[in-house]
Amino acid sequence: MTSASATRSSASTRAARSSSGRSEVSDQVAGEARGQNTRLSDVVAVELGEGLAAAYCGRWLRLHGATVIKVEDATTGGDRLRREDLTPDGWRRSERRSMFAALHAGKENVSLDYGSDEGQSELHDQIFRADVVISSFTRDELLERGLHEALFDLPGDRVAVSCTPFGLDGPYADYQATDEVLLAYGGSMSTLGQSKGPPRHVRVPMADFVGGVFGFQSALLGLLNPAAGRYFDVSVADCLAANLERVTMFYSHLGLIHLRGHGMHRHFAGHPGGLYPCKDGYVMVAMAGSPIQMMALLVEQPELEEHPLFQDRLERHRRPDEFDELILPWFLEHEAEEIVTKAHELRMPFGYVLRPSELLTDAQLAHRQSLVEVAVPGLDEPARMPGLPYRYREFDAEGVALDPLETPQ
Known part of the structure; x- marks a missing residue:
């Protein structure tokens, strides 16, 4: 970490667990996801809400060694992914919880009552202790839970990242949306499918994953350079629109409309x-x-x-x-x-x-150890999921690579 993190105390002294909370996430998904590194080991992050984009943001922080504490609402039975899972037929009630395991491997967990005085006090304590606060609450939900001022008035060099469908301002600020709606609204769906057929969508929560990556980048920017800002408002719809640079450029400059088909x-x-x-x-x-x-x-x-x-x-x-x-x-x-x-x-x-079965045995991914194993409740064998898609290559004081690239034969 740079000097921006030098004033932060270690995660072991900053992370506090509630006596009334539970620490199920790590236990249920067998603790650490292999393939992570420890670059952010002195960072504590608190994750609020049930949004997939926020959860994916927290997953990336965890993969880089941060202590991530997921706060769940005890009055609703915890995160909905404890009861639902993404199947080939869409979201269904399930005890398998593979999506929950994929998003929350290695995270700690606190369960509290958002509506009680005790729960509010504990929640504000968790926020105060964190270096990064990730939230999926809309504007109305922040106000309803009394969190608006807490997140906008974090002490010192703490960072807050909001990952919501449409951001915290504008006419859609208080709207919720599914991944499919966001792909449609953000323009991506108009580019998918055959020319003579309807627009299509991918069968994974791609919109939320894109938003989560932007959330992670925002958290890093705030940690490394406090002058850049302390509150980052990420709109998943904005993230998708930003990814359509070529489509929008061709239309605005040439008047050409992208047609579905071969691509x-x-x-x-x-x-x-x-x-x-x-x-x-x-x-x-x-x-x-x-x-x-x-x-x-x-x-x-x-x-x-x-x-x-x-x-x-x-x-x-x-x-x-x-x-x-x-x-x-x-x-x-x-x-x-x-x-x-x-x-x-x-x-x-x-x-x-590649089909999923072929992806799991691909020689290139295997060589780079891009897939890691995570234990999932209900499965006898660990499930495989993506780890970090890049490597940190180390150099000595003279700038010589400690793991030089191999010369192609």
Whole structure:
């Protein structure tokens, strides 16, 4: 940590547990999630509310070694993820609690009555002791619980991060929203799906995860540079809109509307590009500067190099379906692994569309130890979940890497 954290005392002396609270989160998910580091080990964070974005923000702080204390409302039976889980069919009542385990591995827990004087006193004590306070409460909920002034008037160099669907001001400030609503409202859903079908949504809470990452970045900014501010108001809808830079830029500058279908490659970066079906699934086709002649070699029809659609880039853009008719038969006769392997040999950056089962056994992720194991109630074996997606590479005093990158063979 930098000098911004030098005045903070250690987590062991700052973190206080309530005698009336329970410490179930760590016990139920087997304590620490392997794969974390200790860069923020002197930071204590308190997490308020049930929002997934706030929980994901807290998860990232925990993965970096912070002590994260999740405060639950005893009058409602605790976090709803103790009773619900995300299944292939959507949110359902479940005792498996895999999402709860994924978001709260290694966190501590306090349960209190928000409405009682004792609960309010304990809650304010927890907030006062924390370096970072993460909240998913809307503006009305903060006022209702008497937390508005407490979070806006934190002492010293403490940091508060609010992760809510629409932020704490504006006409939607007091609205709640599901992940699907946020994907729709933030514009992302308009880009997903087939051109002749309705907009689609991804079957994971992607909007909340994006908001949680922005919340984590805000917390780091406040910890490292107190002058940057002490209260960060993160709107998940704003985060999603910010991710559509290319879509909004093309419309505002060129008047072009992104069309669903193969993706941005078809409409703006030329054709071919996007998802293509194959014998056992799909592959992502991306030319990325590769000569179009490489496609003719890939599909084992070198004579296609002389075809008008291979000769004229603009014509491929205007007549993409006709071009696809030339190459799709070969794709449908070959499996994804064979296609991608051969494409890589031709220096074409194709990619697999990995299923969850394939993701868990992927050689690249395994080499980097990107997946960690967490015990989940009801499962005999630990579940695997993403850990830190990056490494800290260490250097000595002279700037020489202690773990130098390997030279490709």
